[in-house]
Amino acid sequence: MTQPRKRAVVFAYHNVGVRCLKVLLAGGVDVALVITHQDSATENIWFESVLSLCETESIPYLTPIDAKGADLAEAIRAAQPDLMFSFYFRHMLPQAILDIAPAYNMHGSLLPAFRGRAPTNWAVLHGATETGATLHEMTVKPDAGAIVAQQAVPILPDDTAFEVFGKVTVAAELALYHVLPSLLAGSAPRTPNDLTKGGYFGGRKPEDGRIDWTKPAQEVYNLHRAVAPPYPGAFTDVGPRRYVIERARLQNGNVQGLSPGLAVVDNAILGVCGDGRALVIHSLLADGLRISPAELRAQLAEGQA
Known part of the structure; x- marks a missing residue:
């Protein structure tokens, strides 16, 4: 007997959002709703558009100012997701949303290293020789949930953060692609995220x-x-x-x-x-x-x- 497709609500932005959303679609996930951002007129928009992908694929989407409104939580409940994913969405999700369905976040480092904002930039700034992408369970505390999948990439001595981010985008796609079947089957591995290691970094100006x-x-x-x-x-x-x-x-x-x-x-x-x-x-x-x-x-x- 064919199993019904898993329904997902996806929070996504930037290149990682586009590539990981495409992985879900290719993997047979029923993406019922996407939460994304309107591009800012004051920002240099050099990256791909999740909003455009949603329009191309006829996926319903919302662009809320923040993620804490009761109307957003209600829209997510109405979508009846089996799973939720966050791929470079820029707002923290409150507990009221995390309680709706199991949620997973894609972070641009090899957790527990470089938790927090702008992980690729911080890794290059600190002279790291390796980084990557990590899919992990979401909790209210940022980048603290159990690790589900990781994919490493090298940082070469003359790589810029832009070049490394291109590698991290591919790493995110690979990490999700390889773990998605077991994730949908409920058999994906869980590795504790040791927060005594690595460090937390804030946004950059x-x-x-x-x-x-x-x-x-x-x-x-x-x-x-x-x-x-x-x-x-x-x-x-x-x-x-x-x-x-x-x-x-x-x-x-x-x-x-x-x-x-x-x-x-x-x-x-x-x-x-x-x-x-x-x-x-x-x-x-x-x-x-x-x-x-x-x-x-x-x-x-x-x-x-």
Whole structure:
């Protein structure tokens, strides 16, 4: 006898939301309702749209301002889900919603490491050499539930957070794809999430990208990699101008006789750091416009006049 399809309510946004929603559809899940976000006019929208996918697949969707309203909980109950999933949805779900059906969240790290917000950016900032995606049971406490599936990916020395996020998106798809049959059958494994390990990290703001040139070059380079475009970018202010690093690499060896900060040497833009090493900056933005080494040299001289 054929088993009835499992019904799901899905909270989803961003690339991970799109890819994991597609996995559910391909796996035969009846997605009764999707809860997503309207894109913000103030945000750089470089990622795929869950809302567009819902329209293409004729899936009912809602875009609530927050997840705590009684009307949202009622809409979810009316959908009669067997399961709920959260794939990069940006709001915490209250207990009133979690009580409706078993709920699972996809987190962009190898839990218990890098719990909380912006896990890929934090992993790159801290110089991690590996990260991944974790599907885990949802609780009111963020990223604390038992682990159901994980998929690791490497972080290469010059990877930016944008590049790593692409790998994490694939890792999320693979983790869900492999565990979905057993999850639907009620036989998926559960591994305790040891919260004495790893750490919890909060959200990041554009101001967190400010460069302290007195730091060692590896730390400055990790900051650049963690926030490089399409994220807001690592920046430094010189006089009235704001300079944002678009592309850079860590230079081998030391530079001599240069103070920490921006410099132009042999027609190359350098970011000189506190340990005597430097970043070779291949693309630098000044007030949003890409500038040449000659233009930067003139601007720095103007500021010293």
